[in-house]
Amino acid sequence: MLKVGIIGATGYAGEELIKLLLNHPQVKITLLQGLVEKSTPIENIFKNLRSRTDLLCTNLDLEQIISKVDLVFLALPHKVSMEIVPTLLKHNKRVIDLSADFRLKDPLVYEKWYQIKHVCPQFINEAVYGLPELYRSYIKKTNLIANPGCYPTSIILGLAPLIKNSKINLDQIIVDSKSGITGAGRMPTPKTHFPNCYENFSAYGIFSHRHTPEIDQELSFLACKEVKIVFTPHLLPINRGILSTIYVDLKNSMSQQQLLEIYINFYKKEPYIRILKEGELPQIKDVAHTNYCDLGIFLDKNRKKVLIISCIDNLIKGASGQAVQNMNIMYDYKESSAL
Amino acid sequence: MLKVGIIGATGYAGEELIKLLLNHPQVKITLLQGLVEKSTPIENIFKNLRSRTDLLCTNLDLEQIISKVDLVFLALPHKVSMEIVPTLLKHNKRVIDLSADFRLKDPLVYEKWYQIKHVCPQFINEAVYGLPELYRSYIKKTNLIANPGCYPTSIILGLAPLIKNSKINLDQIIVDSKSGITGAGRMPTPKTHFPNCYENFSAYGIFSHRHTPEIDQELSFLACKEVKIVFTPHLLPINRGILSTIYVDLKNSMSQQQLLEIYINFYKKEPYIRILKEGELPQIKDVAHTNYCDLGIFLDKNRKKVLIISCIDNLIKGASGQAVQNMNIMYDYKESSAL
């Protein structure tokens, strides 16, 4: 059994990781760490875990990690992850980092968007961006996964086939995304106060959301030239799920059938991408609590406009599920184990 | 124009008071005070008030109240109200206190449930419990209203006709209440964090909610003997509204028609009580954003069981609307003004 630890176990991503990994036939959770004052049964923090596990959550302690686990999931805030990753790697631990710390390849871009200097830029290039649909062969071999952000997962998966195949204008990509409120984390704030969310809806982070450089970087890699999207996140008054509505312009005309086939071909071996039939609409409830990304592709032939709707569960395919999928690939387990 | 001030203007009750009073033809809001670091346009706090008022909210300042207003609404937490009420009354201000500080007639009961000694018990007896359906004639003449709690309003209105007419056993009254989340106030807490409320439901304060002694006191006055109910509040995953399901046992059999007539007679002159026809079910959406209390009365004749469903908007009839109704009575305005 692979011994795994979840560091940052008291957030929503941590909770989902615990639930998924408790069902994994080849994995044993040997360590949970989080912001707790003293050692606490995890079922006291996540009451739905009552009687399902007697694991304790302890405070952050690097030595414990080193002595008790083979693989570490870091579900920590950015800035904290990069402090400990070098030590973990030095001790031959494999690391799946769910924070943003190793996603951006350029430390100056990181510094600009996260307002802090990167403390171990030499490790950035070791990190593989953990989107299996694009980087599966690298994921197999790496010791450090930068697990993608939730918005980027939905957007990159929606755009990759068209960009990789050079089918669209790169200077006119508009992405209008909507996320459930678990995306804002487990800490109560005025923004997440129930009466401020219920029967409400709003945008936020206009022209300034931190996932923007991550999306631009990955799309630029696919395009082999610089891409800058317009990205607007919104806060949906539901718990889970992201739906991204993506607007692009085709370079050349094509039929709906040709368009769909680009997607079908691109993802033909992917177990967690579902290309919907012509006219079918993705919706959040179809992917909630699953690792699927549903893609609906629509064409306005006359105007060469394409609209892509990409739908995921922000906590599963957008975070913990994808992390488990990456683990399965790294250890050559069945890719759907525990998913 | 009557000059009124709202002290504690930055909470939900304050917000509703502002909205109601801005539409009152005989009233002018001359003062808003609340927990603000510096003088702030109230529209910056409640964005829906943009362009509807240029009132400023200033910090608590007793002298300002004394110099600027005739009538004061105190939408403050308990403990704070009783500190300032004596001074306000001494300066001949009339006061409508939405806190719990003057509701309980026995200062020892207050001390037991609120864990603090009452600082001006001599004023408690001057206070009139501001439930117009029971105490209208006293409300007209008093300078100090103890505005009822939200749960007590729904429950006392539901039970008063049967208790006042000595129709039920007093030792077997069960009240199962459900309230929207604005009832928990404007301060974010884990309990009111959106993902903890949405797609969820729970009870709280079992055998221990602070509204219990207030309800027991008022029902005991009506019964002329001690009444102790069983009261369980629950948190509904909606913003506004309270529905109380009340279970009682009749002393003697009666028909559904006789039962309804007790209610119809009791409330026949009341503008804000609606007795539903036989078989009709009260629901929160019918009273939301109004000052109405809807009552549905159901009989299991064989078993002499009566079920009363009482429904109000917790922020209107359960707080600010009732406060305005009390003001209208105190000043002999049309009782429905601004409501």
Added chain:
Amino acid sequence: MLKVGIIGATGYAGEELIKLLLNHPQVKITLLQGLVEKSTPIENIFKNLRSRTDLLCTNLDLEQIISKVDLVFLALPHKVSMEIVPTLLKHNKRVIDLSADFRLKDPLVYEKWYQIKHVCPQFINEAVYGLPELYRSYIKKTNLIANPGCYPTSIILGLAPLIKNSKINLDQIIVDSKSGITGAGRMPTPKTHFPNCYENFSAYGIFSHRHTPEIDQELSFLACKEVKIVFTPHLLPINRGILSTIYVDLKNSMSQQQLLEIYINFYKKEPYIRILKEGELPQIKDVAHTNYCDLGIFLDKNRKKVLIISCIDNLIKGASGQAVQNMNIMYDYKESSAL
């Protein structure tokens, strides 16, 4: 008192009209008609109206309208309105039609999108598109108002200042709109079944929503040349409100301040348009239950991208409130009466 009738009183727009008009000091509702089998107190249909009115709702009957009212609100489905409007106008009734029947100036466009031949195209040009912010002077004088659709209201108000002032490229306007579920009407369908909506979100009507030609028409009038937007509506799991996120490209660079001033100037006399300060975000709860349209304007100066967020209550500014505003203008009442 102006005698008004509401035809189609049993839908959501009818309900809101009743509630608004009951509070209008110069108006008396003398007739309610709708799809009812027999004459029914309206409070039996909309239970929240209990004790607030004893109006009856009767079945459709053109003669009754002619004999009892001065002004008719038609809250009917399209196709039904155009059947009766000619008769109403012939009898010198003034008509505010909330359906789509007289919004599109070109009967062939109407026929294409609504799959039915227009039965009285000669009246289309008499109709004034009832958006007060653009057509107030025409509204004053007309006998037939084509009251705008909910999505078009939010979108046209968001774009008019920039288009009228020739500031943007007209071939690259993307509108991503989100509407509460009352927008789908009062008839239960699988699409509006609670478990299909709650904890869910989806787009619909992609490249094909019937409000598209209405929006294109009005924007084209403003631009004095043909405009075709890309418009995607989504279904928000809330009751009321529309938020439209609008993406446009400036022709020439300008500052955020210059941009805001275009909006402030354009709407400087408008009582129901609120231009938010730089950085402030419109949200549905700030306009719910009001006739306001909140506009937030954002600039990415380097890329000359402008993002406009336009927010209304679909049932008020998007339907019944706007209809009442139009009535107030037609009869020279205070524009805010009952609003």
Added chain:
Amino acid sequence: MLKVGIIGATGYAGEELIKLLLNHPQVKITLLQGLVEKSTPIENIFKNLRSRTDLLCTNLDLEQIISKVDLVFLALPHKVSMEIVPTLLKHNKRVIDLSADFRLKDPLVYEKWYQIKHVCPQFINEAVYGLPELYRSYIKKTNLIANPGCYPTSIILGLAPLIKNSKINLDQIIVDSKSGITGAGRMPTPKTHFPNCYENFSAYGIFSHRHTPEIDQELSFLACKEVKIVFTPHLLPINRGILSTIYVDLKNSMSQQQLLEIYINFYKKEPYIRILKEGELPQIKDVAHTNYCDLGIFLDKNRKKVLIISCIDNLIKGASGQAVQNMNIMYDYKESSAL
């Protein structure tokens, strides 16, 4: 592999059965039948099943059932089940019936509450009421399970320990239950129309809900004398879950610890009952999507009042999960398989 069929596969209980059984290591779904016009991939009906199964749903056909399955789950409306159960049993099929048809032991009671004569009363006594916590040994051996209703499951599990141990007065049991809206089924009605449920709450079926005789019957069996509860269901504006608040009177005083121990002992071998620690509150989100029943037990010692809060997922422990648990017991599989 056990061949199972799900008849009535197009309702919510059917959907959950499919999802659960697809993960069962010893079971193969060989047949889905439901109200479909023609043979249809089930993923076209439940879109979240896309790519997870290629099962077809066909119309009701008794011969197909007989030829293709060993065990039949009937997720049909009442009245339909009893028409086919005799034939299925005659062909040696084992049957788990999720309808009400075989729950009531007295056919006259069935007739009174369901307004139809029972067509095969001779089979009622063969049926075992499928509540594993009470009837596990009978479940093992039967060929016909009457799977309990959702409300009854939550209520009987909450009361069984006290009634079986003769600790409470039987003539004063009040049950106030609240259920998510999936409980009303998959057919759109005004009652389940989103705008009628959202930001709303109401009771229904007062003194008349069809689950009442089922609850009374089972409690009477436990008490060995007639029990009649007062039961009020309410409609919660959420998708899933039931929370029942149960009020009873102890015959004799006891301590909180003694009270808890009665529950702990009664359920000590039960994998799906969780007795919460003193003071902990059950909530729907802790049991959602699981087969658990969470029980919180509260005592007002002075008044000898006990309040029990019982919480389940109406679609899992209240229907499909319990059905799978019953199957696991019938076939001696691990009781938690697929759960």
